[in-house]
Amino acid sequence: MGREEKTPAEIRTTDKLKIQKILGEAGYxxxxxxxxxxxVVCKKREDMSKDLAAIRKILKEQRYEGSFGVRAPRKTDEIQVSESEETSEMMDDMVAAAG
Known part of the structure; x- marks a missing residue:
């Protein structure tokens, strides 16, 4: 039995979601x-080439042959992280004040 070959047009959404979950579990x-x-959004621009090699290895192990992307973080990504950290700190302060 040969491996089932898929063209990019035949990659299903469930395959993409599976890869999204696997990469997320790998820390990306x-x-x-x-x-x-x-x-995949890299944490630092300098890490992109290293991360790309690791991501390709994961995708190859999973036999995923569809499209994927790797990008550096945007300034807006950093703002969202900062805002979520501030919100978390504010919630912690509110819980501490109430308790």
């Missing part, structure tokens, strides 16, 4: 980009 930040392409 994954978003579904334009056209529902799983895109």
């Amino acid at each position: 930040i994954v978003e579904m980009g334009n056209g529902s392409v799983p895109t």
Whole structure:
């Protein structure tokens, strides 16, 4: 029995979601980009080439042959992280004051 070959047009959404979950469990930040392409957001621009090699290895192990992306963080990504950290700190302060 040969391995089932899929062309990029035949990659299903469930395959993409499975890869998104696997990469997320591996510690990567994954978003579904334009056209529902799983895109890994690297923590630092300098890490992109190292992360790309590791991501390709994971995708090869999973026999995923669809499209994927890797991008550097945007300034807006950093703002969202900072805002979520501030919100978390504010919630902790509120709980401590109430308790």
